[in-house]
Amino acid sequence: MKRQISRRDFLKLAGVGLGAMAFNPFSSKERDFLLEYYATPKRLPQFPASAIIGRVTDPDVDIRSKPTNDPNLTTSLGKLGADSLVEWNREVLGNVIGGLTNQRYIETPQGYVYASIVQPTRNLPNTPVTELPNGQGFWAEVTVPYIELAHEGVVASPWMQDHITYNFPPRLYYGQVVWIDQVRTNNGFPEYRWNEDAYGHGYGYGAYGEFFWADGAGLKVLTDVDVAPINPDIDPNEKTISVDLDYQTLSCMEGAREVYFCRISSGKKYDPVTGIVTDAYATPAGTLFTHWKIISKNMTAGTTGAGYSTPAVPWCTFISGEGIAIHGAFWHNAFGERRSHGCINVSPEDSKWIFRWTTPAVSLVQGEDRKSLPDHGTIVNSSETVFL
Secondary structure, three states: OOOOOOHHHHHHHHOOEOOOOOOOOOOHHHHHHHHHOEOOOOOOOOOOOOOOEEEEOOOOEEEEOOOEOOOOOOOEEEEEOOOOEEEOOEEEEOEOOOOOOOOEEEEEOOEEEEHHHEEEEOOOOOOOOOOOHHHOOEEEEEOOOEEEEEEEOOOOOHHHHHHHHOOOOOEEEOOOEEEEEEEEEEOOEEEEEEEOOOOOOHHHHOOOOOEEEEEHHHEEEOOHHHHOOOOOOOOHHHEEEEEEOOOOEEEEEEOOEEEEEEEOEOEOOEOOOOOOEOOOOOOOOEEEEOOEEEEEEEEEEOOOOOOEEEEEEEEEEEEEOOOEEEEEOOOOOOOOOOOEOOOEEEOHHHHHHHHHHOOOOOOOOOOEEEOOOOOOOOEEEEEOOOOO
């Protein structure tokens, strides 16, 4: 599927590009942007009335007459920009040429859109609280396709700087989890303040200490039930995870019984800039261990040309060092293809289940738990075929 846009521009427009941090005085364009997205967030829009709502994650995406990108078999019926929303009728098997693995398309009333670049979301608005429960902050999960944000304070992150540069509205997306430290009422609407540095560790955990206000109706206040361990009565030594890097699948096992299965996107086998085959971004194979779990984390790494800066990555279960984790990915739906910088991408729903099922258990009060190797939680057996 051809794209008329560079990888870096896509990452920027999709909200996960890594730009050079700019502490210089803002241009008039940047000031105008901050004035528009400052202090007062926009209310939730009228989302499409379908059980599943597809959010387009890439810019300049074709709506096609048939579920294929073969120019001899289909025509483009129009274009969709990043964050366009479509009614998700069903997922169908298509015919994708050009070296892509996934053959899935989403059928919409307007035509067919390639499924790998459409995040499945729902519109589940909430009754927001009007004050902090017990006077303390809380974790909240995005339950609508997206929420408009209003920035507060100093622009510090590559993520926010890229939004300013490309005049793209800052948003939270379905499945992200954030720490709320303030609640206010604005013209009768409860609004929550997202503290992007929930743990107070600053750059040590990749956060930048920015603040954003959001319409509280789009955020579900998480309770102990949301993070309660799954099958805690099972001997922890009986729980293992099997990751097949060849077939891009993950299975949660209790003894010999598979209790959960999902598709993944593991690390690439090539450099995304040069296209040269390399193990630099590959997910490690071997026996790994869950040794650090954190409810939500800013993930920033790489260089200006080939990096990423993504806040509020949900349900992170680290299995190798401090850089390789099983975590939710809301910026694509390409599960089944190698795509990441080494982590194991799964859907936000899958990452939440895995987070709750693995050990050690993490409560909302804790927010995270990390242990030094060789102490560990659940064993992860990661395997792939080696061709000699």
